[in-house]
Amino acid sequence: xxxxxxxxxxVITGGGxxxxxxxxxxxxxxxxxxxxxxxxxxxLDAAAERLGTNALGVRSDVSAxxxxxxxxxxxxxxxxxVQALFVNAGITSxxxxxxxxxxxxxxxxxxxxxxxxxxxxxxxxxxxxxxxVVLTTSAxxxxxxxxxxxxxxxxxxxxxxxxxxxxxxxxxxxxxxxxSPGPVDTGILENTMTKEAADQFKAERVAENPMRRFGxxxxxxRAVAFLAFDATYTTGAEFVVDGGMTQL
Ligand code: NAD
Numbered sequence: 001x002x003x004x005x006x007x008x009x010x011v012i013t014g015g016g017x018x019x020x021x022x023x024x025x026x027x028x029x030x031x032x033x034x035x036x037x038x039x040x041x042x043x044l045d046a047a048a049e050r051l052g053t054n055a056l057g058v059r060s061d062v063s064a065x066x067x068x069x070x071x072x073x074x075x076x077x078x079x080x081x082v083q084a085l086f087v088n089a090g091i092t093s094x095x096x097x098x099x100x101x102x103x104x105x106x107x108x109x110x111x112x113x114x115x116x117x118x119x120x121x122x123x124x125x126x127x128x129x130x131x132x133v134v135l136t137t138s139a140x141x142x143x144x145x146x147x148x149x150x151x152x153x154x155x156x157x158x159x160x161x162x163x164x165x166x167x168x169x170x171x172x173x174x175x176x177x178x179x180s181p182g183p184v185d186t187g188i189l190e191n192t193m194t195k196e197a198a199d200q201f202k203a204e205r206v207a208e209n210p211m212r213r214f215g216x217x218x219x220x221x222r223a224v225a226f227l228a229f230d231a232t233y234t235t236g237a238e239f240v241v242d243g244g245m246t247q248l
Contacts, residue, residue, distance in 0.1 A: 001029055001030075001031075002029070002030050002031065003030065003031040004030040004031060005027050005030040005031050005032040005225070005229065006030075006031030006032070007031070008027070008031070008032040008033070008083040008084060008229070009032070009033050009034075009035075009079040009080070009081060009082050009083055009084075010024075010027050010032050010033070010034045010035070010082065010083065010084040010085070010086065010228075011034075011035045011037070011071075011075055011079075011082055011084075011085050011086070011123060012024050012034060012035070012036050012037070012086040012088055013037045013038075013060075013062055013086070013087055013088050013089035013115075013119055014037070014038055014062075014088045014089030014090060014136075015034070015035075015036025015037060015038065015044075015047070015057075015086070015088070016036055016037075016038040016040070016043045016044045016046075016047040016057065017038070017043070017047070017186065017187065018184070018186030018187060018188060018217050019088060019136065019181065019184060019186060019217045019220045019221065019224075020036065020038075020086065020088040020089070021036070021047055021051075021217070022216075022217030022218045022220065022221040023086055023088070023217075023220070023221040023224045023225065024036050024047070024051055024055060025050075025051060025221070026218070026221045026222065026225055027084075027225060028051045028052060028054050028055050030225075031054075032054065032084075033054045033055075033056075033079060034051065034054060034055045034056075035055075035056050035057075035058055035071075035074075035075055035078060035079060036048065036051075036055060036056070036057050036058070037057070037058050037059070037060040037062075037071060037089070038057070038059065038060075038089070039059065039061050040059065041057065041059040043057075044057025044058065044059060045057050056078060058071055058074050058075075061115075062089045062111060062115030062116070062118070062119050063107075063110040063111045063114060063115045065118055065122075068118050068119060068122040068123075069122060071122070071123070072122045072123055072125070072126065075123065075126055076126055079126075080126075081126055081127070081128040082123065082126045082127050082128065082131060083127075083128055083130070083131050083132070083228075083229075084131060084132050084133075084134070084228035084229060085119075085120070085123050085127060085131070085132075085133045085134070086133075086134050086136070086224055086228065087116045087119050087120060087133065087134065087135045087136065088134075088135075088136040089111065089115060089116075089119075090111060090112045090116075090136060090188075091107070091108060091111050091112065091188070091191070091192060092151055092188050092189060092191075092192055093105075093107075093108045093150050093151050093192060094147040094148055094151065094189065094192065094193060094197075094201060095147055095193075096146070096147055097149045097150070100149070100150055104150065105150050108150045108151060108154055109150075109154055112151070112154040112155065112158065113154045113157045113158065116135055116158055116161065117161060120133060120135075120161075120165055120176075124169065124174075127169075127172070127174050129172060129173040129174070130173050130174070131173075131174045131175075132174070132175050132176075132177070132227060132228035132229055132231070133165065133169070133174060133175070133176040133177070133228075134176075134177055134178070134179050134224050134227045134228050135158050135159075135161065135162050135165075135176070135177075135178045135179070136158075136178075136179055136181070137155040137156075137158045137159045137162070137178045137179070137180045137238065138151070138152065138155040138180060138181060138182075139180050139181065139182040139240060139242040139245055139246050140152040140155060141155035141156040141158070141159050141180065142156075142159075142180075142246055143245075143246055147201070155180075158178065159178050159180070159238060162176050162177060162178040162236060162237075162238070163236045166235040166236035167236070170235060175227075175231070175232070175234065175235040176235055176236065177227045177231065177234060177235060177236070177237050177238070177239060178237070178238040178239070179220060179223050179224050179227060179238075179239050179241060180238050180239065180240045180241065180242065180246075181215060181220045181241050181242060182205075182209065182215060182240075182241065182242025182243050182245040182246070183202070183205040183206075183209065183214045183215065183242075183243075183245075184214060184215045184216065184217055184219075184220055184241075185202075185214040185215075185216060185217075186217055189201060189202065202214065208245065209242075209243045209244070209245050210243055210244035210245065210247070211243035211244060213243065215241060215242070215243060219241060220241050223239050223241050226239075227239055
């Protein structure tokens with residue numbers, strides 16, 4: 001425990017697991033108050049309990065605008081102003097483009113792209129001068145990879161949004177950046193594919209990665225905290241955390 005981020009209020013979408021949870025833990029352990037969101041209140045309550053009294057779980061589906069309006073109202077009541085917003089909720093949809101259905105396409109864009117856009121729009125009024133916004137993109141937004149056309153296109157859209165948001169929010173002294181993870185072992189694959197397919201996908205990622213391993217969520221969390229609070233001369237940028245994968 002330390003007080004590096006004491007007095008800072010943070011909202012993290014998709015904060016009940018994986019990279020979002022690791023970031024919440026890093027920040028709560030450093031004195032911040034954090035609201036984590038997701039689609040299951042039960043999961044969020046369990047996560048908030050593990051984080052301690054400075055964490056609150058609020059059920060809010062990023063693809064449902066009424067949920068985002070309710071989240072903004074709750075955050076205003078609970079936290080007042082916000083000094084860091086981590087727009088992190090997302091799903092993967094790893095499958096060949098030939099077998100990708102309209103339903104998969106629409107859900108991916110509804111959560112990963114539309115959800116991120118309206119999260120920023122609805123919560124921006126609560127951001128204070130000097131606040132940092134971080135959007136989770138993905139290393140695949142800059143490289144081709146089998147089975148990721150829909151997911152990667154959505155993450156490229158987020159990368160682009162970070163640039164435009166950064167221009168529109170700069171007059172208020174708010175910075176907007178993207179964090180771009182490579183393969184991180186979080187369980188996100190297992191949520192949308194069989195264990196066998198996930199294992200094969202993981203083995204391929206390890207083989208092609210210069211560091212020959214997956215990253216862990218804490219390694220991304222440190223980059224997020226840096227971008228949100230410490231990168232005071234950086235906006236509209238992308239911070240890649242991928243073991244060197246996109247440098248090949
Ligand atoms: P994860 O599945 O643990 O986290 C995703 C979170 O988003 C979950 O908590 C989930 O409940 C939440 N979520 C999903 N749909 C939602 C919705 N409609 N509304 C609100 N919350 C929703 O996996 P993760 O790996 O920690 O993923 C976090 C982010 O990192 C995602 O945006 C993902 O695309 C991105 N990412 C992950 C990797 C990786 O290899 N794990 C690589 C690059 C980018």
